[in-house]
Amino acid sequence: MPHPKPITLTYHLLQEDQVATRDHLEFSLLLSQITTAARIVAQELRRAGLAGMLGKTGTTNVQQEEVKKLDEFANETLIGACEESGLVFGAASEELAGPTHFPLHGRAGAAYAVLVDPLDGSSNTDVDGVLGSIFSIYRRRSLQGQGTDADLLRRGRELFAAGYILYGPSTMLVYSRGKGVHAFTLDPGVGQFFQSSYQIRMPAHGAVYSTNEGIRDRWESGVTEFIERLKSNDSPAGKPYSTRYTGCLTADFHRILLEGGVYIYPQVRGADGKFAGKLRLLYEASPLSYIAENAGGRGSTGRENVLDLEPASLHQRVGFILGSQAEVHLAEQIMSGVQSSGALPTAANGPVRPAVTAERITTARHKRARHQGR
Ligand code: AHM
Numbered sequence: 086m087p088h089p090k091p092i093t094l095t096y097h098l099l100q101e102d103q104v105a106t107r108d109h110l111e112f113s114l115l116l117s118q119i120t121t122a123a124r125i126v127a128q129e130l131r132r133a134g135l136a137g138m139l140g141k142t143g144t145t146n147v148q149q150e151e152v153k154k155l156d157e158f159a160n161e162t163l164i165g166a167c168e169e170s171g172l173v174f175g176a177a178s179e180e181l182a183g184p185t186h187f188p189l190h191g192r193a194g195a196a197y198a199v200l201v202d203p204l205d206g207s208s209n210t211d212v213d214g215v216l217g218s219i220f221s222i223y224r225r226r227s228l229q230g231q232g233t234d235a236d237l238l239r240r241g242r243e244l245f246a247a248g249y250i251l252y253g254p255s256t257m258l259v260y261s262r263g264k265g266v267h268a269f270t271l272d273p274g275v276g277q278f279f280q281s282s283y284q285i286r287m288p289a290h291g292a293v294y295s296t297n298e299g300i301r302d303r304w305e306s307g308v309t310e311f312i313e314r315l316k317s318n319d320s321p322a323g324k325p326y327s328t329r330y331t332g333c334l335t336a337d338f339h340r341i342l343l344e345g346g347v348y349i350y351p352q353v354r355g356a357d358g359k360f361a362g363k364l365r366l367l368y369e370a371s372p373l374s375y376i377a378e379n380a381g382g383r384g385s386t387g388r389e390n391v392l393d394l395e396p397a398s399l400h401q402r403v404g405f406i407l408g409s410q411a412e413v414h415l416a417e418q419i420m421s422g423v424q425s426s427g428a429l430p431t432a433a434n435g436p437v438r439p440a441v442t443a444e445r446i447t448t449a450r451h452k453r454a455r456h457q458g459r
């Protein structure tokens with residue numbers, strides 16, 4: 086059988102919009118800049134141990150986290166690529182205290198804001214673990230001048246596009262521009278991304294959960310009950326879930342995007358007794374919720390859809406649940422007290438989405454049939 090012709094990212098983008106609108110051409114150029122940066126970061130990660138690029142810089146970032154040399158490198162590379170495009174008027178990053186405006190390089194009509202988590206999972210840098218870069222692209226609201234900070238503080242619903250690069254055994258790009266989610270794999274020999282999945286659909290439920298269970302004593306209310314439910318036969322999969330946790334949200338989400346399941350980093354009680362999330366709304370929660378929703382999944386705080394949250398500040402953190410419809414819905418029900426960990430969903434203890442119940446029943450039936458040899 087003849088080998089199917091490999092589809093490059095460039096060819097994919099050319100095919101996506103039959104009519105070359107300005108939006109489309111600008112997006113293609115910007116994505117090309119981001120993927121060039123990603124190739125440079127991937128290359129640096131591969132040789133970091135040899136090039137003295139492991140370890141910390143000795144400084145802390147705005148979140149009071151120690152900055153790794155690779156955090157700094159990835160940040161400068163990604164932000165630099167956005168600036169060079171001439172299409173971006175301003176950027177914000179998990180690694181930078183405030184917004185960056187590009188008054189000299191951005192053209193008068195530079196229409197986009199880019200927000201990045203340049204190196205997600207950076208505790209993995211020194212142990213040769215998996216890492217990611219997450220990006221969000223917004224069209225500016227202000228029509229005149231250099232663009233304002235308000236152009237960066239945006240709800241996920243307003244996203245123009247979002248994506249991530251996963252630096253694993255292979256380097257992958259996953260993006261959405263609101264018309265499905267597509268994945269590409271870097272061929273390091275050729276230096277090009279080739280399409281590996283088109284229009285990814287996240288399964289309605291999965292069989293894994295990703296969470297840092299070591300801190301469960303400090304979780305906000307309802308989360309322990311939710312996880313216990315996933316470990317029981319009364320889970321959405323009809324059997325106990327397995328744990329998969331890499332310390333890199335991008336990697337855990339990638340598994341869930343392809344195979345279903347749920348990632349949860351809830352609000353955690355701090356030393357002052359107050360509850361706060363760890364993950365950043367603008368750099369992590371919003372873009373990944375956007376990708377999840379475009380693939381049929383969802384992101385939630387346990388109370389609200391993440392994409393509807395109005396950000397109050399650039400580095401705002403949120404409790405975060407991300408994944409398949411069935412698990413996110415169940416988490417919301419348990420966390421809001423509609424369901425307890427022991428109770429089955431019934432009309433009496435709250436509304437049940439048919440999809441969730443149907444999934445559970447179907448799985449249970451299949452299991453029984455398998456047992457009975459049918
Ligand atoms: P980072 O962007 O500074 O690396 O922080 C985000 C990361 C997520 O990728 C990961 O899921 C989580 O923080 C791990 O946190 P913990 O070590 O508390 O489990």
Ligand code: MG
Pocket residue numbers: 202204205206334369
């Ligand atoms: Mg991160």
